[in-house]
Amino acid sequence: MAVKRLILNFPAHLVDQPVTYKLIKKFDLRVNILRARITPREEGKLMVEISGKKSKLEAGLRYLAELGLAVQSLAQEVNRRQERCIECGACVSICPSGALAVERPTMHVSFFGDKCIACELCVPACPYKAMEILF
Amino acid sequence: MAKTIREINEKIKHGKAVVVDAEEVIEMVRQKGIKQAATEVDVVTTGTFAPMCSSGAYFNTGHSRPRIKLGGGRVTLNDVPAYTGFAAVDLFLGSTALPEDDPRNRIYPGKFAYGGAHVIEDLVAGKDVRLVAQAYGTDCYPRRGLDSWIRLEDMNEAVLFNMRNAYQNYNVAVNLSDRVIHTYMGLLQPGMRNATYCSAGQLSPLMNDPYYRTIGMGTAIFLGGGVGYIVGSGTQHNPTVPRGENGVPRMGAGTLCVMGNLKQMSSRWLRGASFTGYGTTLAVGIGVPIPILDEEVLRFASVQDADIFAQVVDYSEAYPNCNPISLGEVSYAQLKSGSISVRGKKVKTAGLSSYARAKEIATILREWILNGRFFLTESSVSLPSVDSGIQFRPLTERPVQNRATPMGLQRLGVDSSI
Numbered sequence A: 001m002a003v004k005r006l007i008l009n010f011p012a013h014l015v016d017q018p019v020t021y022k023l024i025k026k027f028d029l030r031v032n033i034l035r036a037r038i039t040p041r042e043e044g045k046l047m048v049e050i051s052g053k054k055s056k057l058e059a060g061l062r063y064l065a066e067l068g069l070a071v072q073s074l075a076q077e078v079n080r081r082q083e084r085c086i087e088c089g090a091c092v093s094i095c096p097s098g099a100l101a102v103e104r105p106t107m108h109v110s111f112f113g114d115k116c117i118a119c120e121l122c123v124p125a126c127p128y129k130a131m132e133i134l135f
Numbered sequence B: 001m002a003k004t005i006r007e008i009n010e011k012i013k014h015g016k017a018v019v020v021d022a023e024e025v026i027e028m029v030r031q032k033g034i035k036q037a038a039t040e041v042d043v044v045t046t047g048t049f050a051p052m053c054s055s056g057a058y059f060n061t062g063h064s065r066p067r068i069k070l071g072g073g074r075v076t077l078n079d080v081p082a083y084t085g086f087a088a089v090d091l092f093l094g095s096t097a098l099p100e101d102d103p104r105n106r107i108y109p110g111k112f113a114y115g116g117a118h119v120i121e122d123l124v125a126g127k128d129v130r131l132v133a134q135a136y137g138t139d140c141y142p143r144r145g146l147d148s149w150i151r152l153e154d155m156n157e158a159v160l161f162n163m164r165n166a167y168q169n170y171n172v173a174v175n176l177s178d179r180v181i182h183t184y185m186g187l188l189q190p191g192m193r194n195a196t197y198c199s200a201g202q203l204s205p206l207m208n209d210p211y212y213r214t215i216g217m218g219t220a221i222f223l224g225g226g227v228g229y230i231v232g233s234g235t236q237h238n239p240t241v242p243r244g245e246n247g248v249p250r251m252g253a254g255t256l257c258v259m260g261n262l263k264q265m266s267s268r269w270l271r272g273a274s275f276t277g278y279g280t281t282l283a284v285g286i287g288v289p290i291p292i293l294d295e296e297v298l299r300f301a302s303v304q305d306a307d308i309f310a311q312v313v314d315y316s317e318a319y320p321n322c323n324p325i326s327l328g329e330v331s332y333a334q335l336k337s338g339s340i341s342v343r344g345k346k347v348k349t350a351g352l353s354s355y356a357r358a359k360e361i362a363t364i365l366r367e368w369i370l371n372g373r374f375f376l377t378e379s380s381v382s383l384p385s386v387d388s389g390i391q392f393r394p395l396t397e398r399p400v401q402n403r404a405t406p407m408g409l410q411r412l413g414v415d416s417s418i
C-alpha cells in the first residue's frame, strides 16, 4: 500500500469535474480530503491523502496529469524558516498531525514536512513567524 | 573544601578550570557524589532563552547639526515610539512598544507583527532603522524635526537594559473556559486541552542558585550573545514564596535586572516575538556562571527537573482577576515529557522557553570560560533573599472621587468646588 499527501490544483474549467469520484471508482484508491479551497478566480485547491496499490496510485496520478491538474506534494506547501525558529516547542501541542515534534531528552524541535496537513494552526501559534504557508 | 572566586579565576587563566553545564553536572554528581564532584568542578554554567517583556534598550544617537533636543519631544524608531524623557539625545525603547497605527486587538486577535522588540533585533542585526523626531526647539537646541536612517554602529552608546529577566520559576498556564484565549503564555485551548510553561528548569540560572549565594550585583553573565552584568534584583523580585526542601521556589520568585552593551550582541540571542492577541516581546538569551565555592553551592547547582515544581494556573479567570489559585503542582520532568495530569485530566504541554537554546547558551558560556575569554566576577551586593522580608504587593487602588477637578488645579492644591 502506498500513501501520498498531495495538493491538487484545479484550473477553473475543471472545478466542476468529478475527479475524486473517478480516482475512487476507476483506480480503486482511498481519497481522504484534508482541506479544500476555491480561490476568487474560481480555481480550486484540494488537499488530499490518497492511498492504494502502488501501481493504481501511479495510474491515478497519470490520469490527473492528463486532465491538466497541477499536482504538488504537500511537504512543499509548509515551510519552517530554520533561522527564525528558536526551538521553543510552542507549536508542538497545537500541531494536530505530529509534523512538529519534540525530540527527547534534547528538546530539539523537528519539522516533518511529509506528516504536515497544512492546517495552518502553527502559523499564529509561533511567536517568531517561523512557520510559513506557501499555499 | 572551599574555593574562592579568585582561585577559580587563576585556574581559568591557566586553562585548568573544570567547567560543566547545569545538565551535565547532574550526572556527574550522581556518579561521583557531592563531595568528590565539589573538589573537581569549578564552575557550573546555566542558560535560558525565553520571552521577557520587561526588556528594553537605551541609546545615545549623537547630536545633529544644528542640535535637536529629543528630550520632551516625540521619537519613533521604525514607527515604534521611544521614550524621550531624558537629556537631548538619549532614548529608551521598550520591547512591548507598538506603532501608533498598529490595530492592536481591535481586530481580535491582533497580530502584533512589529514592535520595540523587533526594532532591537533589527538594530542588533546591523540593519538601518528610521529615526523620526519632532522637538519643540530651544535657543540652545533650535532644530525641530529629524528624519534619518540610523544604525547601531553610528550611535555613541546602545545598551540593553532589562528591568526584569530570568524569572526563577513560572506558572504553567491552562484555560478552563470554553473559548480559545490568547495570552502571553501563547494560545490556550478551551477545556484545558493544552498547557504551556516557561522555564528552562534544571538549566535555568536562578533554579541553580535558589538563595542567590553566588549571584548578585556585578555578576558577569552571557547576555544576548555578548557579555553583560547583573545590575541587581529585577522588578517583582519575590524571594519569600514557598520553597521545596531543596530550596527551589515552587512558583515565580526571584528576578534579575541586567544590562550589557548591545553592540556586542547578536540577533540569534535577542529575538523579537509576536504573541497573537497579546503583543510583542523580546526573547532574551541569558547564561549565568555559578562558581562552585563549596559543597552546598554544588548541591543547589545539581538540581534536576524531577525536583523542580511549578503551579498550574487558569488564565481565563484566575490569572486575569489576580486570584492566586493553583490547580495543582507539576514537575519540569513531567512538563518536558509532553503531557501532565491536572485534576485527573491528561493535558498536552508545550514550552515557550527554548530548552535546546538554553543548553546551547550554557555550552557557549562553558567554552568562553574554558578558553579563558570569560572570568568570574565577585558580586558586590547580594540579591535580597528569603530573610529580606520582601512582600509582593498588589496595587492598592485609591479611586479619584471628583474626576471633574482639572489636573492643573489639583496640582496647585486648589479645590475646584469653591
Ligand code: SF4
Pocket: A080, A084, A085, A086, A087, A088, A089, A090, A091, A092, A100, A109, A125, A126, A127, A128, A129, A130, A131
Ligand atoms: S513555535 Fe515557532 S519558534 Fe517555537 S519551535 Fe515552533 S516553529 Fe520554532
Ligand code: SF4
Pocket: A078, A094, A095, A096, A097, A098, A099, A100, A115, A116, A117, A118, A119, A120, A121, A122, A123, A131
Ligand atoms: S500546518 Fe498544521 S500540520 Fe502542518 S506543521 Fe503546522 S500545525 Fe502541524
